[in-house]
Amino acid sequence: MKISDIQKLTEARIIAGDLLTEKNIKKAFSSDLMSDVLTLDEEDILLITGLANVQLLRTAEMADIHVVLLARNKKASPEMIQLAKENKIVLLETPFSIFRASGVLFSNGIKPVY
Amino acid sequence: MELVFEIEGGDFTSAGNASSKIKKVLKQLNIDSKTIKRIVIAVYEAEVNIVAHAKKGILKASIGSHFIEVKLTDKGPGIEDVEKAMEAGFSTASKQVREMGFGAGMGLPNIKKNVDELDIISEMGKGTLVKFKNYF
Ligand SMILES: Nc1ncnc2c1ncn2[C@@H]1O[C@H](COP(=O)(O)OP(=O)(O)O)[C@@H](O)[C@H]1O
Ligand SMILES: [Mg+2]
Numbered sequence: 001m002k003i004s005d006i007q008k009l010t011e012a013r014i015i016a017g018d019l020l021t022e023k024n025i026k027k028a029f030s031s032d033l034m035s036d037v038l039t040l041d042e043e044d045i046l047l048i049t050g051l052a053n054v055q056l057l058r059t060a061e062m063a064d065i066h067v068v069l070l071a072r073n074k075k076a077s078p079e080m081i082q083l084a085k086e087n088k089i090v091l092l093e094t095p096f097s098i099f100r101a102s103g104v105l106f107s108n109g110i111k112p113v114y
Numbered sequence: 115m116e117l118v119f120e121i122e123g124g125d126f127t128s129a130g131n132a133s134s135k136i137k138k139v140l141k142q143l144n145i146d147s148k149t150i151k152r153i154v155i156a157v158y159e160a161e162v163n164i165v166a167h168a169k170k171g172i173l174k175a176s177i178g179s180h181f182i183e184v185k186l187t188d189k190g191p192g193i194e195d196v197e198k199a200m201e202a203g204f205s206t207a208s209k210q211v212r213e214m215g216f217g218a219g220m221g222l223p224n225i226k227k228n229v230d231e232l233d234i235i236s237e238m239g240k241g242t243l244v245k246f247k248n249y250f
Pocket of ligand 2: 159162163166216217220221222
């Protein structure tokens with residue numbers, strides 16, 4: 001799925017990065033636990049989370065995740081936006097809950113990591 | 115090549131700075147991205163452990179042509195039972211650490227999974243040395 005489709009389906013706002021980034025996202029993982037995200041063997045997945053802090057971006061950077069969706073209108077801080085830009089991470093904010101965002105994307109073909 | 119970083123206990127905004135620099139250096143050396151990921155995840159969880167559990171620490175990374183050795187030395191409470199601390203789910207993390215997205219007792223097991231050699235030496239009331247090596 002294209003990033004622009006993820007944005008449309010979750011009614012998200014783009015906070016950092018470029019919607020036109022040529023990425024085809026196949027899988028997603030939803031978690032607030034960064035230690036868990038750091039155990040994933042897959043790269044280039046979509047991360048859906050309610051955790052809005054700098055460590056979210058550091059975790060994405062280390063785990064080679066390039067698209068992050070902040071659920072339930074959690075707001076990215078200027079430091080988070082800065083880190084997202086530095087690491088070419090597309091950061092989106094959706095009003096949807098983690099459950100709803102995950103459900104909508106799942107029913108449109110995004111696969112779970114597990 | 116030697117890289118040295120200071121890590122402040124409690125400073126969650128800076129946790130990951132060392133891992134980030136190390137990642138950039140490894141990328142420039144054209145090391146395979148799966149290998150880089152394993153290394154930087156271990157460095158990052160170890161860095162977070164100093165921020166979460168210790169007062170302050172120093173991280174030294176030595177990068178050779180076919181390996182990286184990372185040593186993290188901290189001043190802090192130490193680990194009472196290293197074997198137990200290595201078990202998945204064992205954690206003494208504070209609520210604040212859990213709010214940061216850590217503190218589920220998954221850090222040390224994940225470090226172990228991602229490195230080729232690991233040594234942890236700890237003295238109660240003094241501090242901890244975490245040393246690991248990866249080959250590429
Ligand atoms: N540098 C350290 N100094 C003191 N204690 C530590 C250190 N690193 C780890 N520990 C201890 O080992 C436990 C397990 O660590 P870890 O697996 O990373 O889980 P977590 O950090 O999520 O608690 C910690 O809760 C803590 O009690
Ligand atoms: Mg830890």
